[in-house]
Amino acid sequence: MRAKTRRYRQIALVVVAAAVLLGVNVPPAVAYVQEWRHERLINSPEYKAQYGHWDTVEVPPDSRVNSIHAALLNDGKVLLIAGSGNKEDMFATKALKSMIYDPATGASKMIPVPDDMFCGGQTVLPDGRLLFAGGTQRYEKLDGAVTNAAGAMRIKNENPNAPRFLPAGTEFTAPSGQKYRSDFDTTVPPALKIGTGARTKVTSSEEKVFVEAEQPGPQAVNGNRDKYAISGLDPADAKNLYGLGEPMTLDKQDYQGTNKAYTFDPKTEQWSEVPNMNQSRWYPTLTPLSDGNVLTVAGLDNVGQVINGQTEEYDPRTNTWIDRKDLNQYFPTYPALFETETPHQMVYTGATAGYGPSDKGRIPGFWNIDNNQFTPIPGLRDPELLETAGSAFIGPVQDQRMAVVGGGGVGESPISTARIDYLNLKDPAPHFTPGPNLAQPTRYPNLVNMPDDSTFITNGSLDYRGKGATNNHLAYSLDPTTNQLTPMADPNIGRDYHTEALLLPDGRVLVAGSDPLFDDEKNTIPGTFEQRIEIFTPPYLEKGTPRPTITSAPPTMPRGQNFDIPTPDGNRIAKARLVRTATATHVTTTDMRDVALPMQKTPDGVSVTVPPEPTITPPGPYMLFLVDDKGVPSMAKIVDVP
Template sequence: MTAPPRPWMSRQDRRRIAQLLVLTLVLVLLTPVRPAHASVNLLVNPGLETVDSTGFPQCWEQSGWGGNTYAFAVSHPGRTGANAMQITVSATAGGGDRKAMMLENPSCAPNVTPGHQYDLSAWYTSTTPDTVLTAFRHDAAQGWVYWTDLLSLAPATTWTEATVRTPQVPPGTDQIVWGVTIYGTGVLRTDDYTMVDATQPTPDLSCSAGVACEQGAWKVLPFEAPVRGIHAVVLHNGDVLLVAGSGNSEEMFEAGTFTTAVYHPDTGTFTDVPTPADLFCAGHVQLADGRVLIMGGNKDYPAADLSHGYKGLKDSYIFDPATGGYERVNDMSAGSWYPSATVLGNGDVIALGGLGEDSSGTVATQYFDAAEERWLGINEANQTWSFWGLYPSMILMQDGRLFYTGSHVFGNGLPGTGASIYDYDAGSITPVPGLQNKDERDQSMSVLLPPAQDQRVLTLGGGNIDSNPDANPLTDIIDLKQPSPAYTAGPPIPAGKMYVSAVLLPDGKVFETGGALHNRADPVYEASMFDPMTNTFTPGMAVDPVPRGYHSSAFLLPDGRVMAVGDNPGDGSFDMRLSVYTPPYLFHGARPQILGEVDRQWAYGSSHTVTVDAPILKASLIRPAAVTHSSDPNQRSVDLPMSVDGNRIGLNLTSNPNLAPPGWYMLFLQGTNGVPAVAEWVKVG
């Protein structure tokens, strides 16, 4: 009898192969997916090999602005192939820049889809750090407009690849162009450009939390603050500094009872802080090392016989989170009650406006030198002798000038257009037109819209303390990148209000909450969400059950929630309750997690890598709040262009300190489900 044929593979062999197949499948699933650049490049002539009649690469242009001395050339050989683009800037006395840029031409510019993100890469060599990858976009209404600077490039003597992920393409944009800008002296060569659609599949955004999925939800905490939260500062350790001074209580002022407390969100506890002076209605700003500079305050309440009004202190202190106490620094050059405070790109601070020791308006420009840790004398600082009102909102621009937005407190009747650009170095003030009803913007609020690179400011709401009409729902928007910036009317907020709070969120939106219809009366229970991408408000957000009028504030916490404090009606009472708002995004799934350690020190123009457990949509640095009286001119959200390699995310910080002034920031990563990770603290500068 013939034996049956043996199987061509033994049972043991089959078992081993099955195990290998399983192992291979596991390895495939665990291996990070890299973009398949070569097969999906969206660019025309990406290798610069096709040239026009002049010998310059087709679909590329020689662009830039200013009077610098420059030369464009096609260098040989390229990184691959024959050609590379070369720009030489030999002198910058005339200012400006030069760009290796794609043509703004329908047949050359790559088409894009709103809401999508794209991975861009280019190979380069450079002898200067003054280079940046720049993008422009074609808007259906405005035509070609600047979009954003995506990535600063370090000098490189050999061919080096720069890769970055764009933000989401805004609505109305159908094409983009991009390239490398050089704005300092040196030689730049570029070659082999790539652009691919990096958009993740639409995630499941289902939510089982009912109306909270769309509106968010408020919770009033089961305890009250021990001090009146006139001033609120989010410290770089996650605690919240609440400063009252006399807290608008003349009785406490006469008794010399001045209060401060530190709130610890992790434990729901407070630490009392001895307070050396009446810091009621002082100015404050966070210094580069995370300490808080507090300037001015209340020297005296108004006299019963009306012989004088509020008087401003010259005193100045630094609060140190490490010691939990105040340290005295030298006096300001003039008394300041309700002064502004804006940190500059070099870490110094400018204070403007307020009332002086004689109750009159302070016209001195007061300058704090951070390196010397002192206020300059009156003759050491550049002066224009201008009165800016009380708490004038002064926002640092990307070129180092200050934009006075028109938001103020008790500043009605000031001459001019209501808004202006102030150049400290030149000592010049340039009026800015377009602000609506400039004398009814008392207790309005202004914010630099996300991302800071876009240089757009939103001013919303306001009223008039003197005539006390119904507060208005007006908004105004300005693009500070324009050669002659001017406000244009924005969409109205859903309800007229003064004492309004506006908080920048990790998802790039602005949460608008709180306010009142009249001076210290008639609270408005309304909240909405502003989307800078669409310039629209979404009404019907959940409403804080606590009235939030005069002396109220709202601010972002490192966990992505918003806290609100304070309310001081005309009867002199003060609401000590604390509220916390959970935005809709926190109801839409699990938070992404940052795995391992994060670099804490971030130099300008540097790149940093973080490892995550889920796909990431966007990354940003948000400066922690230092807010009072609807005023936080230093609030800003700085976009971090990304490069993605599986679960490793490369984050690129701007090289411009005017976009991200030195100091501690909250690093937020937003998952593709819209949910942000809990912020990590990083120190810029």
């Protein structure tokens, strides 16, 4: 090592001396020396022991994806999902991708996906499969790019005896004679019939579909909500089946969601289709519940409109979607929604990503999904700057403390905040309280629960999607006990929109993705999607202290039971933790949690108890860590809480 260091020093001195003699290229020479000194510093044992270290993973060209979603699987591998990866040409050719990366070996493998999962929602099911729902049905068209007037068509069916299937391309004729065609297949349920005889009441059913004018130009613009005739129907059907058009315009058209849903099985590494959702969704949130179901909310629907509060649940036992018509709560897209220690009491931190008006659905609160009651939570600083904020439980989930970190204004706002505010859910009158501030205002911060109970915060940008070259190259460790925010080593790669971060079983953190709007400070060069992976090694693994080891662990750890965990390091084990395998997209991670396990020493190691409450340990795979008295974690064993 010393010889190598001397060699670098000699090279640097030669370069500088030559530059001085020639009187040219001094700035590059100085930059070289500065870079060399920086690399020497960040790779020194002393620096790594205090701040940690980043390693960049160059993924082979044939395995690179535009990572939009990430999931830690129950075999320790990471699934990175792109779908079309925000590339419309990939969407058009159906070159849809996902990739498995093994952080233990560095191996990667491409896995084709059956549909465009770009900007859907995901979570891990109790049996370890990944559930993925929603995604892209149609790409947006910006102002000026729309040539054919288009809009939503509400198809009404007044026949109670049968559903009606209308294929893509079905023609709708306005009273003016203008003709429009649907983009996608639609099935309209039968009308609802109640009573008999003179007391019979029929309520028409309705489905929406997106339609475009057959001919380009402004003549097909129609601001009226007219009744449209459907071509190809016999006279009797035409009385019962018709369209009610919303305004047909040449305005910008938003992305449209799909109702498709799939699971990914880590054992077979295969995608499988499951029944469709009741509602098409793009930018939805999927939150696991303590009973094993998955609460599914929000998104853009199949005509590009923000979903007006429709909620559903996926039941993995019956493989069905339950339409929760009793729950109607409006949220902007990708709302940060978590189940609290009270069963079916959700908390909405107010953090969102992407779409929705600034004056609707932005207030944090408790949502009771038994009676649909919503109770606002006061006290948050910069409440208008919650879009692209990060939020998570901090410390052991039994403490019921949360943090809301960073964020910005709605849409392409240049305004952002450095705010970290805390929420104590156990407070008799829960309210937000100020915490420490980040070093600079930050959109898109990623939060990761660590086995030593700290929260790792990394990356983000000052402006929307890193505009103006504002990626911050910063990382922090937040101690929930002392409320101290400690700078960590700077990431090598700046990351903003479409970035994900996950804790790995070896105690490191994997970070992937980033989709800047521009690649230069003047915002003139279109952005390039970041396909490299970075892995952060925390200081607790750089102190030279031997890691504790887990000799063995049971594959299944039911709630309320005690388990002996043999380890040769029992005398220095300070705590045991279960950290749930998590998923992430768009700064939204609703299935991550750090569970403290009551622990006692035994002659062969330690004995731990899994908390009995399902709301503390929702069913699914977890990483079991033993942490020593210096804060150094073992390699995790992945176990199931059934």
